[in-house]
Amino acid sequence: MALTGVLRPGFVQVRVLDMQAAIDHYTKRIGLHEVMTGEDGRVYLKSGDEFDHHSVILRKADHAGSDLMSFKVASEADLDSFEKRIVAYGYPVDHVPAGEQPGIGRRIGFTTASGHRFELYAHAEFSEPKPLIHNPDVWSVEPHGMGARRFDHALFYGPNVDENLDFFEKVLDFRCAERLDTPDGLLAIWLSCGMKAHDVAFVKHPEPSKTHHVSFELESWADVGHAADIITCYDISRDVGPTRHGITRGQTIYFFDPSGNRNEVFAGGYTYYPDSPTRTWDHTEIGKAIFYYERQLNEAFLSVVT
Amino acid sequence: MPAPYKITVENAGEATCYENERVLVALERAQGFGRLKNLPRKLPVGCRRGGCGVCRARVLSGNYRTDPMSRAHVSEADEAVGLVLSCAIYALGDLSLRLEAPQPHKQTPNIT
Ligand code: FES
Numbered sequence: 001m002a003l004t005g006v007l008r009p010g011f012v013q014v015r016v017l018d019m020q021a022a023i024d025h026y027t028k029r030i031g032l033h034e035v036m037t038g039e040d041g042r043v044y045l046k047s048g049d050e051f052d053h054h055s056v057i058l059r060k061a062d063h064a065g066s067d068l069m070s071f072k073v074a075s076e077a078d079l080d081s082f083e084k085r086i087v088a089y090g091y092p093v094d095h096v097p098a099g100e101q102p103g104i105g106r107r108i109g110f111t112t113a114s115g116h117r118f119e120l121y122a123h124a125e126f127s128e129p130k131p132l133i134h135n136p137d138v139w140s141v142e143p144h145g146m147g148a149r150r151f152d153h154a155l156f157y158g159p160n161v162d163e164n165l166d167f168f169e170k171v172l173d174f175r176c177a178e179r180l181d182t183p184d185g186l187l188a189i190w191l192s193c194g195m196k197a198h199d200v201a202f203v204k205h206p207e208p209s210k211t212h213h214v215s216f217e218l219e220s221w222a223d224v225g226h227a228a229d230i231i232t233c234y235d236i237s238r239d240v241g242p243t244r245h246g247i248t249r250g251q252t253i254y255f256f257d258p259s260g261n262r263n264e265v266f267a268g269g270y271t272y273y274p275d276s277p278t279r280t281w282d283h284t285e286i287g288k289a290i291f292y293y294e295r296q297l298n299e300a301f302l303s304v305v306t
Numbered sequence: 307m308p309a310p311y312k313i314t315v316e317n318a319g320e321a322t323c324y325e326n327e328r329v330l331v332a333l334e335r336a337q338g339f340g341r342l343k344n345l346p347r348k349l350p351v352g353c354r355r356g357g358c359g360v361c362r363a364r365v366l367s368g369n370y371r372t373d374p375m376s377r378a379h380v381s382e383a384d385e386a387v388g389l390v391l392s393c394a395i396y397a398l399g400d401l402s403l404r405l406e407a408p409q410p411h412k413q414t415p416n417i418t
């Protein structure tokens with residue numbers, strides 16, 4: 001079997017200031033579907049191309065950002081073995097019972113040295129809409145909005161990126177697909193648990209537990225252009241792009257949700273194999289690394305987070 | 307008083323702000339036209355949606371309405387004394403405001 005242990009990103013819980021505006025943005029514009037609203041008011045969303053119950057949770061709060069990101073693991077036994085390894089590394093582990101989020105089994109949670117909460121779980125129920133599996137047409141429900149196919153990854157900002165790298169490699173069996181070094185040390189890492197160029201990334205930042213962006217995958221570069229049309233037509237706040245990242249090679253556009261959380265939609269990126277060497281960038285080409293066509297960072301890349 | 311309204315940025319210049327337009331967006335346009343010549347630094351523009359906090363400003367005079375603003379950047383006490391996120395306010399008349407320095411921990415790390 002190719003993939004064991006941590007399979008892929010599962011879900012991200014995003015804090016929003018105005019729930020209805022957030023629902024409209026993530027469903028009508030990004031193209032997700034509303035699965036349900038929980039008893040505590042959290043709203044559960046998914047792409048029509050995802051099987052599992054949900055991949056985005058919206059929680060009303062008085063400040064923006066994200067609460068947590070989760071990864072799905074292959075089995076219940078993996079949950080137990082990862083718990084032992086995380087505790088042995090020195091991080092406390094807590095337990096979230098099945099059903100705390102509808103459709104999701106028991107979870108274990110921990111906080112990284114960058115101040116971010118991550119969770120692992122092994123079980124998720126399916127929900128509608130989902131991909132067809134017998135004589136499958138390309139979709140069961142016609143894509144809408146930007147046509148997001150999945151919650152793909154997130155980029156987080158915080159201190160101790162070196163320790164995060166060590167932890168994700170040693171404890172969760174991730175690999176470092178790309179890294180960005182400066183004379184002051186490691187600035188950023190892009191980590192893969194499977195065969196995508198990244199599943200989670202971190203940039204060094206003085207303030208812990210910050211979120212830079214939550215990213216959704218699109219089918220093609222043409223879809224990125226269509227997303228840009230939607231962004232202008234519906235007066236969504238654009239950050240940068242359409243452009244390409246040197247790192248991962250993804251074709252991308254950055255924009256903001258109605259609460260000021262940065263979103264990305266992107267297409268492409270290379271396939272990462274477990275035996276691929278780590279690609280490295282240094283401070284002399286940092287512009288090209290992040291925005292391949294502009295070849296310079298915009299002011300917001302390092303300073304605007306939630 | 308009918309829109310457009312005049313936004314005066316202390317020691318920097320003036321902007322024209324239309325009805326239902328975010329004040330920060332009016333300032334961006336004015337900067338593009340060279341009307342905010344004396345800003346001490348580039349106009350800080352982030353999310354334009356009241357989440358990231360980079361556009362903090364103090365309203366010195368004038369009436370405005372607000373969208374929700376992240377409480378991580380503007381507390382209720384701040385709001386009571388006219389501290390706002392300029393992307394999340396809309397002028398209801400002429401305004402005068404002062405751009406606030408970014409909070410210390412929000413400053414961009416130096417990477418070169
Ligand atoms: S630009 Fe982000 S809060 Fe105004």
Ligand SMILES: [Fe+2]
Nearest residue numbers: 155213215264
């Ligand atoms: Fe990304």
